[in-house]
Amino acid sequence: QKEVEQDPGPLSVPEGAIVSLNCTYSNSAFQYFMWYRQYSRKGPELLMYTYSSGNKEDGRFTAQVDKSSKYISLFIRDSQPSDSATYLCAWSYNQGGKLIFGQGTELSVKP
Amino acid sequence: DTEVTQTPKHLVMGMTNKKSLKCEQHMGHRAMYWYKQKAKKPPELMFVYSYEKLSINESVPSRFSPECPNSSLLNLHLHALQPEDSALYLCASSQGNKGAGTGELFFGEGSRLTVL
Numbered sequence: 001q002k003e004v005e006q007d008p009g010p011l012s013v014p015e016g017a018i019v020s021l022n023c024t025y026s027n028s029a030f031q032y033f034m035w036y037r038q039y040s041r042k043g044p045e046l047l048m049y050t051y052s053s054g055n056k057e058d059g060r061f062t063a064q065v066d067k068s069s070k071y072i073s074l075f076i077r078d079s080q081p082s083d084s085a086t087y088l089c090a091w092s093y094n095q096g097g098k099l100i101f102g103q104g105t106e107l108s109v110k111p
Numbered sequence: 112d113t114e115v116t117q118t119p120k121h122l123v124m125g126m127t128n129k130k131s132l133k134c135e136q137h138m139g140h141r142a143m144y145w146y147k148q149k150a151k152k153p154p155e156l157m158f159v160y161s162y163e164k165l166s167i168n169e170s171v172p173s174r175f176s177p178e179c180p181n182s183s184l185l186n187l188h189l190h191a192l193q194p195e196d197s198a199l200y201l202c203a204s205s206q207g208n209k210g211a212g213t214g215e216l217f218f219g220e221g222s223r224l225t226v227l
Contacts, residue, residue, distance in 0.1 A: 008151075034215070043115075043201050043218035044154065088153055098167060099216060101153035 003027050006089055006102030015111050019076040023089035023102045026070065030091040030100070033065050035074045038086045038104070047087075048074065079109045114138050115219035117202050123225045126192060132222045134185040134202030143185040144216065145177060146201040154201055154218075160185060192226045199223050 006023045013019055032051045036044035048063040050056045056063045064073040076083055089102040115136045124130050134143065142161045146154035159167035160179040174196075176188040185202055203216040
């Protein structure tokens with residue numbers, strides 16, 4: 001079983017739709033949870049960061065963590081064409097340095 | 112704009128060349144990282160420097176040689192690379208508290224390397 005499972009997509013939605021991106025993980029030692037956005041030919045950009053179960057909201061983005069089910073989600077409200085990118089979930093342990101990434105979901109928001 | 116700056120943005124080299132990738136950050140972060148990313152794949156960790164000391168080497172071949180001259184700079188020296196080493200090389204930094212990394216990494220835009 002992979003440590004992290006993420007559907008690679010591609011996922012195509014119309015502008016204004018609510019997007020739901022999901023990841024599951026198997027290692028209960030993971031303590032910190034992140035979502036990164038990566039535009040084509042650019043480096044990943046940190047979108048959301050959390051270390052506790054529950055919801056965290058930032059503008060149109062909401063990250064949801066369920067540690068008991070080992071499941072994290074990213075919701076994008078009122079999606080825009082500029083949201084078209086690859087979204088990577090990521091985890092780290094409670095010690096220095098190593099991020100474990102999901103495979104990334106390629107999202108396309110059509111005008 | 113990212114606060115982690117990588118140069119060059121693009122590099123083409125032959126298998127016998129020696130080249131270097133450079134990374135700089137001025138956020139006062141004490142941990143710096145090299146990741147390698149192939150097309151349509153997630154980034155893969157290569158090296159971690161914490162407080163200017165190499166703390167993680169993910170069994171990277173010796174043709175890749177990292178160097179951390181000071182807390183703001185990170186280099187990756189390349190020698191005798193193979194065509195399969197062609198990829199996007201990403202530098203990242205984090206606050207890097209000793210004994211407890213938070214995982215909140217900030218990435219540069221990457222150096223796209225092509226090995227002929």
